[in-house]
Amino acid sequence: MSDSIEFTPLATSDPLDNEANDEPITTARKPRPSTLDSFAAQIDRLADSTIGYLGPVLLLTAFVLLSITIFCFFTVYLPFHYSWTEGTGFFGNWAYILHLSWSLYLVWGIIANYYYAVRTPPGGILDGVSSTGDAMFQDVLQEIETYTEFPPTCKRCHLPKPERTHHCSVCKRCVLKYDHHCPWIHNCVGHFNHRFFLMFLTYLSIACVYFVIMGAGPFLFAADTESEKEWPYLMDRAVVAFSEVLAVAIGVAVGGMAVWHWYLALSAQTTLEQYNNAYIKKICKKRGETFTNMYSFGIAGNFMDIFNIGPRGHYPWYTALLPLPIPPIGNGKRFERSGRGYVLDFGQEDEDMV
Numbered sequence: 142m143s144d145s146i147e148f149t150p151l152a153t154s155d156p157l158d159n160e161a162n163d164e165p166i167t168t169a170r171k172p173r174p175s176t177l178d179s180f181a182a183q184i185d186r187l188a189d190s191t192i193g194y195l196g197p198v199l200l201l202t203a204f205v206l207l208s209i210t211i212f213c214f215f216t217v218y219l220p221f222h223y224s225w226t227e228g229t230g231f232f233g234n235w236a237y238i239l240h241l242s243w244s245l246y247l248v249w250g251i252i253a254n255y256y257y258a259v260r261t262p263p264g265g266i267l268d269g270v271s272s273t274g275d276a277m278f279q280d281v282l283q284e285i286e287t288y289t290e291f292p293p294t295c296k297r298c299h300l301p302k303p304e305r306t307h308h309c310s311v312c313k314r315c316v317l318k319y320d321h322h323c324p325w326i327h328n329c330v331g332h333f334n335h336r337f338f339l340m341f342l343t344y345l346s347i348a349c350v351y352f353v354i355m356g357a358g359p360f361l362f363a364a365d366t367e368s369e370k371e372w373p374y375l376m377d378r379a380v381v382a383f384s385e386v387l388a389v390a391i392g393v394a395v396g397g398m399a400v401w402h403w404y405l406a407l408s409a410q411t412t413l414e415q416y417n418n419a420y421i422k423k424i425c426k427k428r429g430e431t432f433t434n435m436y437s438f439g440i441a442g443n444f445m446d447i448f449n450i451g452p453r454g455h456y457p458w459y460t461a462l463l464p465l466p467i468p469p470i471g472n473g474k475r476f477e478r479s480g481r482g483y484v485l486d487f488g489q490e491d492e493d494m495v
């Protein structure tokens with residue numbers, strides 16, 4: 142029994158774009174299908190533009206909430222437990238120094254990764270293409286055709302799409318190794334900012350756990366308004382209590398997302414691919430076969446790929462622990478494969494998924 146199941150193999154690895162194979166590649170604009178003008182399509186467009194407009198509001202919200210909680214930690218939580226004792230030197234203050242260093246490292250991890258996730262373009266089809274007009278189209282096509290015989294064409298951008306590329310209807314462009322559009326970073330999560338998004342979730346989740354533990358004492362103190370003890374901190378009691386409750390809520394929500402995205406990253410799947418792979422897996426199971434993901438090099442291999450370390454990477458292992466703007470492996474248009482890939486022929490028109 143073979144390890145992988147043989148479906149109708151297509152020249153492209155992009156099973157979500159089945160219209161691609163029978164669609165001639167052309168630069169000429171075609172009239173939009175009438176279905177796009179349907180009520181559902183209008184709702185979709187409204188939702189997309191709302192997400193687009195919501196982006197800056199959510200960025201500001203994230204900035205304000207992060208500022209409040211960081212300020213709360215350094216002016217209330219840390220001094221509640223530890224403070225610098227004069228005259229005892231480094232060894233007399235080791236616990237304070239340890240917590241200060243750890244919390245500063247977490248703040249660096251959160252702020253830097255959030256900034257990189259927001260500011261790094263996720264990657265587009267025209268990256269590295271300097272020509273314009275028809276020449277531009279030919280350049281892109283030539284580049285992709287060196288490794289894909291019949292590249293699919295995006296119905297909206299009218300450009301040939303590299304493998305794992307999908308169109309984002311919020312950003313109105315195709316994104317390399319598209320994962321999803323995240324309104325909280327006002328950006329798509331794609332090939333070039335995926336690591337930063339994942340590490341932002343990771344640092345934020347760890348920080349929430351630490352914050353909630355460190356905040357238990359101050360929270361009870363802040364909540365005990367009948368206490369005879371004076372409140373000695375700069376920040377108001379109510380804001381301190383709010384910060385603790387906020388950290389619990391964010392920790393649960395972001396922690397869940399972090400676990401999900403780590404599962405996807407360690408199994409070398411994007412959010413979109415996961416839906417498709419889950420469907421193929423189900424069919425494989427029925428046939429008693431095992432589905433293998435052609436982009437997966439095992440958990441350890443995928444882990445090293447995320448951080449651009451290991452045999453295929455270009456950076457030393459310890460950079461995985463540092464929130465630095467390290468680029469991913471490859472240009473996002475071509476991906477190394479662990480084996481032959483198979484995709485299902487759904488036999489029906491399938492809209493770009495976003």
Ligand SMILES: [Zn+2]
Binds near residue numbers: 295297299308313314
């Ligand atoms: Zn597109």
Ligand SMILES: [Zn+2]
Binds near residue numbers: 310311313328
């Ligand atoms: Zn987008």
